[in-house]
Amino acid sequence: MKTLIKISWRNIWRNRQRSLTMILAITVGLWGGLFAASIATGLMDQRFKTGVEQEFSHIQVHNPEFLRESHPRHGIANWDTLQNELSANDTVVAFSGRTLVSGMIASANMTQGVNLLGVNPQMEAQTSSLKINLKEGEYFKEDMLNPLLLGKSLADLMNVRIGSRLVITFQDLNNELISTSCRVSGIYQTANSAFDQRNIYLLQTDLNNYLGDTTIVTQAAMLLKDHKLSDDFSDSLQKKHPELNIRTWAEVSPQLAFYNEMGMTMFMIILFIILLALAFGLLNTMLMSVFERVKELGMLMSIGMNKKRVFVMILLETIFLSLSGAASGMAASYLTLLSLKDKGINLAPLGAGSLSEFGFEPVVYPQLEVSFFIFLTIMVVAAAILTGIYPALKALRLNPAEAVKAD
Amino acid sequence: MKLTIKLAWRNLWRNKKRTLVTISSVLFAVLLAILFFSMEQGSYDRMIDTMVRYSTGYIQIQDVYYEDEPSIDNTLLFGEEIHTLLDKHQDAISHYVPRLQYFSLIASENTTRGGMVTGIEPEREVKFNDLREDMVAGDFLEKGDGGVLMAEGLSDIMNLGVGDTLVLLGQGFHGTTAAGKYPVKGIIDLKIPELNNNVIYMSLEAAQWFFGAENRLTALIIMPENPGQTQQLANLFTGELDSQWYNVLTWEELLEDLLTLMKFDIAGTMVLMMILYLVIAFGLFGTILMMMLERQKEFGLLFSLGMKRSLLARVCMLESLFISAIGVIAGIVLAIPVVTWFTYNPIPLTGDMAGAIEDFGFEPVLPFSSDPSVFYSQGLLVMALSVLIGLFPVYKVYRLKITDVKH
Numbered sequence: 001m002k003t004l005i006k007i008s009w010r011n012i013w014r015n016r017q018r019s020l021t022m023i024l025a026i027t028v029g030l031w032g033g034l035f036a037a038s039i040a041t042g043l044m045d046q047r048f049k050t051g052v053e054q055e056f057s058h059i060q061v062h063n064p065e066f067l068r069e070s071h072p073r074h075g076i077a078n079w080d081t082l083q084n085e086l087s088a089n090d091t092v093v094a095f096s097g098r099t100l101v102s103g104m105i106a107s108a109n110m111t112q113g114v115n116l117l118g119v120n121p122q123m124e125a126q127t128s129s130l131k132i133n134l135k136e137g138e139y140f141k142e143d144m145l146n147p148l149l150l151g152k153s154l155a156d157l158m159n160v161r162i163g164s165r166l167v168i169t170f171q172d173l174n175n176e177l178i179s180t181s182c183r184v185s186g187i188y189q190t191a192n193s194a195f196d197q198r199n200i201y202l203l204q205t206d207l208n209n210y211l212g213d214t215t216i217v218t219q220a221a222m223l224l225k226d227h228k229l230s231d232d233f234s235d236s237l238q239k240k241h242p243e244l245n246i247r248t249w250a251e252v253s254p255q256l257a258f259y260n261e262m263g264m265t266m267f268m269i270i271l272f273i274i275l276l277a278l279a280f281g282l283l284n285t286m287l288m289s290v291f292e293r294v295k296e297l298g299m300l301m302s303i304g305m306n307k308k309r310v311f312v313m314i315l316l317e318t319i320f321l322s323l324s325g326a327a328s329g330m331a332a333s334y335l336t337l338l339s340l341k342d343k344g345i346n347l348a349p350l351g352a353g354s355l356s357e358f359g360f361e362p363v364v365y366p367q368l369e370v371s372f373f374i375f376l377t378i379m380v381v382a383a384a385i386l387t388g389i390y391p392a393l394k395a396l397r398l399n400p401a402e403a404v405k406a407d
Numbered sequence: 408m409k410l411t412i413k414l415a416w417r418n419l420w421r422n423k424k425r426t427l428v429t430i431s432s433v434l435f436a437v438l439l440a441i442l443f444f445s446m447e448q449g450s451y452d453r454m455i456d457t458m459v460r461y462s463t464g465y466i467q468i469q470d471v472y473y474e475d476e477p478s479i480d481n482t483l484l485f486g487e488e489i490h491t492l493l494d495k496h497q498d499a500i501s502h503y504v505p506r507l508q509y510f511s512l513i514a515s516e517n518t519t520r521g522g523m524v525t526g527i528e529p530e531r532e533v534k535f536n537d538l539r540e541d542m543v544a545g546d547f548l549e550k551g552d553g554g555v556l557m558a559e560g561l562s563d564i565m566n567l568g569v570g571d572t573l574v575l576l577g578q579g580f581h582g583t584t585a586a587g588k589y590p591v592k593g594i595i596d597l598k599i600p601e602l603n604n605n606v607i608y609m610s611l612e613a614a615q616w617f618f619g620a621e622n623r624l625t626a627l628i629i630m631p632e633n634p635g636q637t638q639q640l641a642n643l644f645t646g647e648l649d650s651q652w653y654n655v656l657t658w659e660e661l662l663e664d665l666l667t668l669m670k671f672d673i674a675g676t677m678v679l680m681m682i683l684y685l686v687i688a689f690g691l692f693g694t695i696l697m698m699m700l701e702r703q704k705e706f707g708l709l710f711s712l713g714m715k716r717s718l719l720a721r722v723c724m725l726e727s728l729f730i731s732a733i734g735v736i737a738g739i740v741l742a743i744p745v746v747t748w749f750t751y752n753p754i755p756l757t758g759d760m761a762g763a764i765e766d767f768g769f770e771p772v773l774p775f776s777s778d779p780s781v782f783y784s785q786g787l788l789v790m791a792l793s794v795l796i797g798l799f800p801v802y803k804v805y806r807l808k809i810t811d812v813k814h
Contacts, residue, residue: 018700025693032686036679043675070564070604071518102604104512104521110478111510111578113521113605157477175517193664194601258771261756265773266446269754273439274683280435281690284428288697291425347674364675 004309008316018289019321025285026325027332029278030380034333036274037376038366039345040267044260046364048227051256053129054190056249057096057221058230059237064245066218072101073173075216076244085240086222091233094126095222099207103170105150105200107158114154115199116170118207127221130188130201137162137186146206147185151196155187162187168200173212180210271376275383283387286318290391297395298403311392318388326381333373340366411718415725425698426730432694433734433793434741436687440785441742443683445749447676448776451669455662461536463661464504464628465637468644471654473625479509479580482623483653489627492647499640504528504535504628507614511577511585513607515565522561522605524575526614535628538595538608545569545593552610554592560603562594569593575607579619587617684792691796695727699803706804707812720801727797735790739782746782749775 012019052058061082066074076082079097086092099118104111121140125131130149131139140147148166160166162184169179182202190196208214224233230248238246250257290297297310305313344363419426459465468489472481483489485505493503507526512519529548533539539547543559557567567573571591579585589609597603615621631640637657644655659666709719753772 015700018697021693021696025689028689029686032682036682039675039678039682043672068563069518069566070520102520104510109480110476111521113510113523159476171519175519177519191668198601261771262450262773265754265756266450269446269773270443270679270683273443274686277436277439277683277686277690281432281686281693284432284690285693285697287428288425288694288701291422291428292697292701345678347671347678350674350677351670362671362674364678 004313005316008313008320011313011317012320018292022282022285022289022321023325023328025281026278026322026380026384027329029274029281030326030329030377031332031336033271033274033278033376033380034329034368034373035336035366037267037271037372038333038337038368039364040263040270041368041372042344042364042366044263044267045367047263048256048260050191051253052223052227052249054133055128055192055195056252056256057127058224058227058249059222059234060247060249060252061220061222061237061241062218062245062247064243066100067245070100070102071171072099072211072216072218075099075218076220078241079215079217079220082220082241082244086220091224091229093223093225094123095220096120096123096127097204097217098124098219098221099204099211099216100219101170101207101211103168105154105158106167106169107160107164110158112154112158112197114168116168116207117199117201118204119201120204124201127223129190133188133190134186135189137184139186140203141185144183144185146180146182147203148182149186149188149201150184151193151199152187152189153193153196154198154200155184157197160184168202170210172210173216178210275379278380279383279387282384283390286388286391287394290314290395293395294398294403295405297398298400298405301398301400302404307396311396314392314395315385315388318385318392322381322384322388325384326377329380330373330377337366337368411721411725415722415729418722418726419729425701429694429698429730430734430737432691433731433789434738436691436793437735437738437786437789438742438745440680440683440687440789441739441746441782442749443680444785445746445775445777445781446773447680448778448781449750449753449774451673452776452778453774454665454669455658458662458665459658463658464535465631465634465658466629466641466644467656467661468627468629468648469625469654469656471650471652474654474656477625479578479618479620479625480582482507482580482620482625483627485622485624485627488648488653492644495647496640496643499632499636501630501632502531502534503630504531505611505624506626506628507611507618507620507623508625509577509618511575511607511617513561513565514574514576515567515571518565520564522607524577524607524609524614524617526609526611526617528611535630541596541598543594543596545591547593548608548610550610551612552592553589553613554609555589555613556593556595556608557591558603558606559594559596560600561605561607562591564604567591575617577618579617580623581619583619585618589613684788687789688792688796691793692799695796695799699800703807703812706807707809710807710809716805720804723800723804724797727800728794731790731793731797734793735786738789739786742782746775746777750777 061076063074063076076097083097086095096119101116101118103114103116105114106112125139134149135152140149148168150160155161158166164184165181166184167179167181169177172178188196205214208216224230227249230250234246234248238244300310301307344365347362347364468483470481470483473483493500505528508523510521511524513522527548529550529552545556548554548556555573557565557573562568565573569591572588573591575585575587575589577585595608597606609617615623629640631637641655641657648655706719710716753774756771756773
């Protein structure tokens with residue numbers, strides 16, 4: 001066995017060009033697979049984060065009646081208790097209690113139906129990216145009477161600027177229609193222009209005053225340490241508060257869940273396709289290398305090396321080549337990922353440049369979980385070794401007498 | 408030249424095994440690239456198709472100010488000029504769908520909220536988006552109907568059912584007050600929460616009367632007989648209508664936001680495709696490099712016999728052209744049944760969310776596109792890659808030193 005290992009190792013370096021080609025093919029294949037997976041994860045993560053941070057949060061809590069009737073009288077009953085519980089829990093990174101009322105907003109010549117969200121500015125800034133998404137003006141200007149924040153698409157539609165006066169109309173707790181004038185303090189922009197067109201943020205204290213009860217909270221949104229904890233945390237919270245409706249981001253937005261699910265499946269297929277391409281490239285390269293070595297192998301057999309040893313020798317060569325390729329592939333991927341971690345890949349030259357109009361950078365940040373990194377490496381090495389078996393078997397079938405005559 | 412072709416062709420079949428391995432490399436590359444692209448294109452097409460078919464239509468004619476300021480004052484006169492246009496192009500138009508849509512207050516006994524009142528011509532609307540399929544209670548509208556259809560979510564919020572009466576109060580054409588009392592004729596499930604909590608349908612005639620906008624529309628949706636001719640048809644319309652009054656928009660303009668956002672995904676996928684091409688290219692390169700190593704002796708012999716390098720280079724060039732062409736054509740031929748199979752039997756999405764996704768009206772599958780462009784674009788690309796890599800042997804032929812050839 002020791003001799004065989006020595007022979008195969010020497011064989012590899014006897015024909016450098018061939019061996020380097022193989023190692024390069026495996027390196028590029030592994031690098032391609034890992035890089036593709038990291039880009040896919042980065043793309044998915046970006047979409048998920050945008051959805052969660054701008055719109056849905058990880059978990060939303062409502063009074064079940066509120067979801068059906070959307071009336072502010074169906075608030076979260078024990079908000080104070082719940083609030084203390086959430087602050088004490090270290091799974092919850094941030095949360096925001098909001099007052100959500102549907103109403104209308106009117107400028108001099110246009111009226112639109114909107115959601116009015118009364119928020120606590122500090123809590124909201126920690127929970128959603130509202131403050132970060134502010135494009136113009138101030139985040140709830142202090143000396144302004146009834147300051148409001150509205151989305152860019154709505155501002156464009158209604159032709160309003162910072163400081164413009166708008167009239168909002170909604171029903172209070174006693175079903176009386178309330179109209180009051182507000183001033184535009186800031187204009188925000190998310191990636192979803194339909195969301196921007198529908199949601200208007202006010203100070204919770206202002207809105208609750210008009211509604212007739214200063215303590216109402218109809219919607220609580222929270223961010224957790226890790227989105228994977230959403231299901232478990234929502235279940236445990238639900239057990240403690242059976243009277244509340246508690247939903248994870250996936251239940252709040254089946255659309256986001258759908259894109260996640262679809263993206264996941266698609267990327268798995270893409271990875272599979274890249275792995276297939278890699279395996280096939282390797283298989284052909286190995287086959288070719290056996291064709292080239294017919295004479296050499298015939299010689300070895302003629303001088304008495306038995307078939308089993310020839311098989312093991314070729315297999316060992318393949319394993320050495322695969323491992324070298326895997327090592328350099330991993331190193332190349334690691335360096336690539338490291339260098340792109342903070343900078344990301346700018347997609348603007350590929351036609352995504354116009355995205356900056358939407359106020360977000362057309363950049364994808366590749367990222368990969370360590371477990372996936374290792375899993376993929378093992379897959380590639382396994383694929384390489386498996387593809388090495390077929391050419392080795394082919395070599396077994398050579399007839400030594402004819403093989404030595406090959407040119 | 409004839410001799411060169413003959414030589415190249417015979418070289419191919421002199422060593423069948425080697426040629427077949429190389430051809431299969433190209434074939435597999437084409438197959439995988441086509442599968443990848445078809446999947447990508449399929450989901451892209453489906454998203455656009457859903458939007459166009461259920462929401463915007465292929466072409467819309469609007470009042471010239473409506474796009475900037477979608478108010479009831481900026482509505483379009485559905486008069487003689489438009490009718491003449493529709494008659495003139497009736498062969499190119501499959502059907503048209505007039506709509507009058509504006510915001511209004513909706514009130515029941517206790518609840519008041521804002522919503523979208525949409526006036527439709529029932530028969531035409533059904534042709535456009537199968538609205539009737541989504542009815543959950545009551546009857547569908549008829550032409551000139553005096554009743555309204557309520558979206559299911561809205562009817563829950565307002566606590567109204569079939570046979571109840573609601574009051575609409577809003578702003579009509581040129582500042583008039585719009586008010587009316589309407590019986591609820593049916594309930595309709597619009598699936599998407601944004602719509603489902605906000606929309607009321609009534610017959611176009613009733614809506615025009617309500618808003619005091621006789622013969623006026625917010626948009627006229629036009630579905631061409633051949634969707635591929637959308638742009639040409641839109642250009643014709645633009646030319647024939649008075650641009651002082653009318654604005655002709657295609658789906659590309661109407662869905663501009665969505666299309667811009669999609670560019671991010673498309674660019675991300677392009678990076679993934681480049682990785683695939685890279686892996687494919689290296690597989691091919693490995694195979695061809697091995698082939699060259701194997702043929703060094705043959706080349707050395709030919710040179711010794713006095714064959715000109717330029718002639719051999721041409722033979723090699725032709726060989727790689729033949730191999731690429733055969734591989735690409737065979738790959739496309741093989742891809743046709745595979746893609747056709749996936750087009751009719753798309754890959755189902757599994758996972759916990761599949762059921763919930765279905766409830767929201769999405770089909771939980773990964774669609775494939777069998778558009779001819781998928782086949783030839785990928786075929787051409789791999790052909791180009793393969794010919795480019797085929798230049799390597801040509802380079803080698805010029806560089807080969809006869810004295811270095813082994814054996």
